[in-house]
Amino acid sequence: MDRKVLPVLICACVLAGFITVVYWTDDAPSAAKDKPVDNAPSMASPPSEPMFVAAVPKKTVEQRVGPPIAVSEEEMRVDMPQAITAQLSQIAHTFEQELYYPSYSQPIADASSPYLTPNAFSEVEMPILGGNHSASIVLDQYRFFYPDAVPFKVRSSLPVQSLRYEVINIDSKEVLATGESDSNQAQIKGETDWPQQVRLKVTALFSNKGSSSGGEEILTTDFGYQNPVAKVVGHQPAYADGTDWVIPVDIDATEKGVYRLRANLFKEDGSPVAVLTQKTRLGEGVGEIILKVHKSVLNSGKETYQLKNIQLERMSGRPGEEASYGMSDLPVLDLGELNNDALSSDPYQPSEQERQKLEFLKQLAGEA
Numbered sequence: 001m002d003r004k005v006l007p008v009l010i011c012a013c014v015l016a017g018f019i020t021v022v023y024w025t026d027d028a029p030s031a032a033k034d035k036p037v038d039n040a041p042s043m044a045s046p047p048s049e050p051m052f053v054a055a056v057p058k059k060t061v062e063q064r065v066g067p068p069i070a071v072s073e074e075e076m077r078v079d080m081p082q083a084i085t086a087q088l089s090q091i092a093h094t095f096e097q098e099l100y101y102p103s104y105s106q107p108i109a110d111a112s113s114p115y116l117t118p119n120a121f122s123e124v125e126m127p128i129l130g131g132n133h134s135a136s137i138v139l140d141q142y143r144f145f146y147p148d149a150v151p152f153k154v155r156s157s158l159p160v161q162s163l164r165y166e167v168i169n170i171d172s173k174e175v176l177a178t179g180e181s182d183s184n185q186a187q188i189k190g191e192t193d194w195p196q197q198v199r200l201k202v203t204a205l206f207s208n209k210g211s212s213s214g215g216e217e218i219l220t221t222d223f224g225y226q227n228p229v230a231k232v233v234g235h236q237p238a239y240a241d242g243t244d245w246v247i248p249v250d251i252d253a254t255e256k257g258v259y260r261l262r263a264n265l266f267k268e269d270g271s272p273v274a275v276l277t278q279k280t281r282l283g284e285g286v287g288e289i290i291l292k293v294h295k296s297v298l299n300s301g302k303e304t305y306q307l308k309n310i311q312l313e314r315m316s317g318r319p320g321e322e323a324s325y326g327m328s329d330l331p332v333l334d335l336g337e338l339n340n341d342a343l344s345s346d347p348y349q350p351s352e353q354e355r356q357k358l359e360f361l362k363q364l365a366g367e368a
Contacts, residue, residue, distance in 0.1 A: 085366060089366075091361055100296065100347075100348065101274075101294060101296050101297060101348055102292075102294050102296075102348050103277065104276060104277050104278055104291075104292050104294070105244075105274050105275075105276055105292060105293050105294035105296075105297055106274060106275050106277075106297075107273070107274050107296075107297045108264065108272040108273060108274055108275055111271075111272065113272070115264060115272075115275040115309075116264060116272060116309060117309075118262065118309055118311050119141045119142050119143050119311070120141065120142060121138070121139040121140070121141055121142045121223070122142075123136050123137070123138050123155070124136055124221070125155075126219065128156070128158075128206070128217040129158070129206065129213070129214070129215055129217060133156065133157045133158050133206070134156065134157055135154055135155065135156035135157075135158070135160075135204065135206070135217065135219060136154070136155050136156070136219070137152055137153075137154060137155075137200060137202055137219050137220075137221045138152060138153050138154070138155050139151075139152050139221070139223055142223055142224055143223070143224035143225070143226075143325060144190065144223065144224065144225050145225075145226065145227070145228045145325075145327050146190050146191070146192050146225070146226065146227045146228075147190065148190065149187045149188060149189055149190065150187065150188040150190060150223065150225065151185065151186075151187045151188075152165075152185065152186060152187075152188070152200065152202075153184050153185035153186075154184045154185070154202060154204045154219065155184075156184075156204070156206060157209075158206040158207065158209050158214060159184075159206065159207040159209060159214075160183070160184035160204050160205070160206060160207070161182075161205045161206065161207045161214070162180065162181060162182050162183070162204075162205045163180065163181050163183075163184065163186065163202055163203065163204045163205065164178070164179070164180045164202070164203045165178065165179050165180070165181075165186060165188070165200060165201065165202045165203070166178050166200075166201045167188060167194075167198050167199070167200055167201075168198065168199040168200075168201055169194075169195055169198065169199075170195070170197060170198065170199050170222070171195070176191065176194055176198065177189065177190075177191070184204075188200075190225050192227055194225050194226070196224055196225070196226045196322055196324065197222055197223070197224050197225075198222065198223065198224075198225055199220055199221070199222050200220065200221050200222070200223060201218065201219075201220045202218070202219045202220070203216055203217075203218050204216065204217055204218075204219060224325075226324065226325065228254075228312075228325065228326045228327045229253065229254055229255045229257075229314045229324045229325065229326050230251055230252060230253035230254060230255070230259060230282070230312055230314065230326035231251070231252050231312075231326055231327055231328065231329050232249060232250070232251060232261070232310055232312055232326070232327070232328035232329060232330065232333075233250050233251070233252050233286075233329055233330075234249075234250040234330065234333075235247060235248060235249045235250060235307075235333050235335075236248040236249075236250070236288075237336075238293075238335050238336075238338060240342045240343055241292075242343070242344050242346075243294055243295045243296075243343055243344045243345075243346055243348070244292040244293060244294055244295070244343070245292065245293040245298075245335075245338055245343065246290060246291075246292055247276075247290070247291040247292070247293070247307070247333075247335065248288045248289075248290055249261060249263075249288060249289050249290070249291055249333070250286065250287075250288055251282060251286070251287050251288060251289055251312070251326075252285070252286050253282045253283070253284055253285065253287060253314075253326070254284065255284065255314060255324070256281075256282060256283045256284050257281070257282065257314045257315065257317055258279055258280070258281050258282075258314070258315045258317065259279065259280055259281075259282050259289060259312060259313065259314050259315070259326070260277065260278070260279045260312075260313045260315055261277070261278055261279075261280075261289040261291065261310070261311070261312055261313075262275060262276065262277050262309075262310070262311045262312075262313075263275075263276050263291060263307040263308065263309060263310045263311070263333070264276070264307065264308050264309040265293060265297075265305055265306075265307060266305065266306045266307075266308055267303055267304070267305060267306075268303070268304035268305070268306070273293075273297055273298070273305070274293060274294075274297040276291040276292065276293060276307070277291075278290055278291050278292070279315070291307075293305075294348060295340065295343040295344065295345060295346075296347065296348055298340045298343070299340065300340055300341055301339070301340060301341060302337055302338065302339045302340070303337070303338060303340065304335075304336060304337045304338075305335040305336075305338055306332050306333065306334055306335060307332070307333040307335065308331065308332055308333075310328040310330075310331075310333070311325075312325065312326035312327065312328065313325050313326070314326065
């Protein structure tokens with residue numbers, strides 16, 4: 001390998017690992033972490049057959065270790081491409097902006113923030129009937145909970161005359177439910193023994209439209225369905241503690257484990273303020289998770305607030321274990337009027353670990 005390439009590869013590996021730590025181990029929400037598992041894109045034809053690879057016996061090769069190759073400091077100094085440097089600089093800038101606020105209380109910048117749609121379903125249009133038209137499966141949301149029904153429809157540039165559907169176990173390919181409809185929509189009745197993620201396969205019959213001929217096409221997508229492992233059942237009155245409003249949220253859990261609660265803080269007029277996040281270990285039965293609102297995301301004076309978009313997750317406890325999810329019995333938690341002047345105005349101070357992460361990012365971007 002060219003000795004000048006080696007430092008670049010090392011930098012790339014270190015950067016990938018560091019970004020993983022920054023954006024997946026912190027409590028701070030991010031677009032990547034908040035987004036639900038993507039449903040599989042709708043398909044206009046069945047998936048292709050799996051590829052099989054013949055096993056080849058391993059061949060033992062004797063490895064000889066020679067003396068280390070001397071690499072000068074000049075050779076180790078490699079200029080990164082401008083595009084990579086720009087990306088590193090943007091990452092460092094974004095992370096620095098986030099450090100103005102604590103990870104448990106991050107502001108929501110605008111109404112288009114992905115924090116406001118944490119359980120969104122991703123609709124994907126696919127070409128059908130020779131590519132002259134398109135169609136997609138549409139669900140109201142990505143994750144559903146028993147015993148709720150799952151309504152869906154087929155959206156297309158051609159009229160949908162009828163459809164048949166199957167709900168399939170992704171791993172075993174077992175058909176869990178079937179149904180049909182004489183329109184472009186139907187409703188699925190879920191069961192308690194379904195896996196957490198299932199596949200919806202729809203065979204839609206499209207009608208003729210003008211000079212376009214109709215016909216049948218197959219569309220597929222994935223969605224989540226499960227029994228809730230815990231529920232948000234209420235909350236205690238908020239109280240001031242230094243720079244924070246403290247909100248104890250009541251949880252009724254059927255399984256013990258580490259739970260992460262996220263909720264969006266709104267003003268009475270419906271404008272979003274911040275996304276609140278906290279992780280707590282809970283046992284079976286009734287417990288609580290403490291959400292906090294930092295003064296830095298609030299205006300001065302009195303305001304009336306609500307919590308909405310409540311998401312409850314039992315996090316994976318070991319490798320190979322899937323995260324599971326709970327729900328809220330109450331779509332809105334009314335906090336009432338809070339006097340923000342009762343809070344301390346001290347600015348948030350990032351932790352030593354957060355400052356080290358920022359310094360490392362700036363060094364990679366050549367800004368330190």
